Amino acid sequence: MSWFGVEIDGPLVAARATHFAASAIVAGVMIFRTAIFAPALRSTPRAMPIDRKLRIIVWLGLAAAIVSGLVWLVLEAASMSGLSVDEAITPETLSTVLTATQFGSVMQLRSICVVVLAASLVQERTALLRWLGLAAALGLVGAIAWTGHAGSTAGNAGILHLAADVLHLWAASAWSGGLLALVLLLAAPRQLSGAATLQTMVVRRFSTLGIIAVAVLIVSGAIQTWLLVGSIQAMAVTAYGRLLTVKIVVFTAMLLLAAINRIWLTPHLATAAAERATAMLRRTAAAELMLALVVFGLVGALGTLHPAAHFMI
Template sequence: MDWLETVNDPLIVVRAIHFTATAVTAGSMLFRVAVAEPALGSGAPATAARMQSLSVAWIGLAIAAVSGAIWVLLEAAAMSGLSLSEAMTADILSTVLNETQFGLVSEIRLALASTLAACLACSRMPWTRWPALTSAFGLIAALAWAGHAGSSVGLIGLLHLTADVLHLTAAAAWIGALVPLAMLLAVARRRQDFVWTSLARHATQRFSTLGLLSVGVLLITGVVNACILVGSFYALQATEYGRLVILKTALFAVMLLLAAANRFWLMPQLAPLSRTDMQIDALRRLTRNSVLEIILGVAVIAIVGALGILHPAIHIALA
């Protein structure tokens, strides 16, 4: 498949949008539970952060719902061999949804999305936090069954599926949670208030710990997936699939550098006991780096959307 044809494939674009929206939805829920509430307490900053994460989750869920519906229609056209308009019939859509693994996964994910929407609508009730978090990460984890891992069999298939589930959830925890973190940092930078600066430092510290755990899981599961889907250094450099994996790895490495700069260089600059120009500059740089990480993360997710369409490199290399 020619690369120019690949990037213009509507299915890849829709998958990339859907993966991104789902990751941001799950990440914003995790940010609220694991970062904002423990770090910010119960004052005005905590309320602002909670409302921000709630807004991000609603927007992400809405985009995921629309892109998910379009994904089903595009898959129906691809499976039937018909044009998009011809495939939009009750019979074809019913067949795709009820008689294929992709359809079953889509129905399960629709139920999870509906549960999440109900929890978000009742977000003032404390008991909805954990059902919301569980359904949000179930929504992203279930994508593993819609990709290459879902068609693997045997013990290798189980390993592949497990690695893919962990890979997707770790990516959502890091990239998705970056969005509400960047918004919080931007607010703290605008406020001429040491309290906000201190709270931003605590939130960034907790997120940094979350990021370290996510990176560790991403590295391990990424290696497992590469061994299963690429198989050799020759396939890595000789196939389109392998070259995309190299590009994805390079973008991931740049994200790691930005994260390391945040943790070991900029975060310590927020430590002084009063508001200083150094703190303001550190907040500005942290916000900028977080936005750059988000952009790179979206690019990585777009590559994942392409990889899910291409034949794995190991199949091509063995052909």
Template sequence: MAELINIILRFALYVDVLLLFGLALFALYSADSALRFRPMLRGMALIAALLSVAGLLLMTRAMSGETAFAALWPHLQMMLHETDVGLAWAIRMIALTVLLIRPGAWLASISGAVALASLAWSGHGAMDEGALRFWHFLSDILHLLAAGAWLGAMLALLLMARGRVDAARLRLLIAAVTRFEWVGAAIVLTLTITGVMNYLFIVGPKLNDVLLSTYGVLLTIKVLLFAVMLLLAALNRFHLGPALKQALRDADPMLAVNALRRSVRLELALALLIVALVAWLGTLSPEAG
């Protein structure tokens, strides 16, 4: 039960911080005037802080075996003051506090990036040493930032396409989709390269033995879901984007808008499944049966 709670907490925290960073970043390069992000960003920052506290308590409890808070407190202090995980947690809380106070697009993007990067210290990279540790953490952080940019953009596009879309909002939506085409290409490239690097860092240049483990099965499912997301992204790029531009000349643009909504919803749902797998994978060893 404790392991399941840990996975659920990791999933919730990852989703929240990924979306927080992605939404803030989207506001920098797209039509943020059409979206009221600040209350949402503040809410996400608050949720992330609460989930971070719960996660730290659960981790310290699991490591110490203590249940009473009075007995747990010295272990919490040791975790915060003497471990890299505790330092990463403290940095995340500072970044989230800054975002709660000043959720402007630039500051929220930077704070969200710091909070998201801090999650790398709860992954497999923390087990490495020396130069390998540095490059593994760098790869993990870039992977997280790229994933956050993708998820946040999907949510932002859904928010922009909700309700009845008039001509003015349709133009903003088209501009946002067009800008995201270039950002999306960089995201896919980053996710692909860092995904391969992370596999090599964790597993090494081998395949057969890993595929027979629980870790390998989950990793295979993750790769397949990512491939489906790439197909949907290609559909958005080469079909739905031009269809939105054509919709400007149509009497009723909602057909194209509804098609975009369905595609983005499916893409976001697949992304959430991938994050759930990542939350699970982070608790497993590649040799797990």
């Protein structure tokens, strides 16, 4: 299978991309609920039905992460053992991958995060349990860094790479998962009691979070590019570099939509044109989310390729 002239392992890329997207949405919606939506609920308690919908999204994302994670585990087991997928689905092979490889150890740790998050969602009656769920969600997505190129980088460069990758994953989660939650909120009729005030308050808070997330994405992404690519020439002549270039182009398109939302649409939420601005904001946020899913697909592919820097030594 070829993307933009780059040969990739289709099933593995699909499993990785689905798993990354599901994990990021889980973490992002949890960030949205805890840092943005919870404060708004104090002034608009009628918005509780929306919070219940957000919890459903977390459950669905968690289910998708579990299923795609199991598929990823089987595909990695087949790749590591040199067996076919059918031959790799045995207790012995899967147990070896889980107990004797870094990938398996990370998956075990992330499984604990899944259990903690699920338990906190079931018994979510206090702020402590909500924050515990958020911590588990951040652990679930952040630990992905140890399954990729950052996890195999040695020395001080490895520490820097892991730190940048974890921050990149958290920022991407906050942005993408937050966009999904925002689209859901903006779909609520503004005629409902307090809906207009709630939407305006949440959009402004999310806009601030988005600026922070974008700044972290740019800085951490630059560090990763420096470590994995190393030069402009490598961006142009290697498969990894070309695919990364496509990712940067898609990310830039997301930034342009975010700028439209921040500079043009958000200020109109408090004017007579609020209803029209809300509808347009919902559409642009949905477009951003679609582009984010494309980015996750590209990230899923990039993780299966050798870094460009390896070919330029």
